Amino acid sequence: MVRRLSAQEGQPWLYHAHLGWLYTLGLSEDTLWFWDGSLGWLWTNVATFPYFYRNAPMDWLFYSMGSREPRWFLSTDSGTWFED
16 A cells, blocks of 8 residues: 555645545554545555445445546445445
8 A cells, every 4th residue: 555655744635546635634654544535534554455444334445456537446335336
């Protein structure tokens, strides 16, 4: 995950090559909460990426690596794929 992230120290915004601009909370090298404009608050860490925990609705999402415009996610709760 870290290889694809770039951020300036002290700034809450980071850019991910496939996910785009994300507003972060508690940025560290191995875990973070971030705001995605379409999906809301998400959490991930080095061990779980490309899985994200979504705060509302409470669900685990699997990100189809490399997908963008649209991005593809699998809701592990419903077992369905959706595009964003």
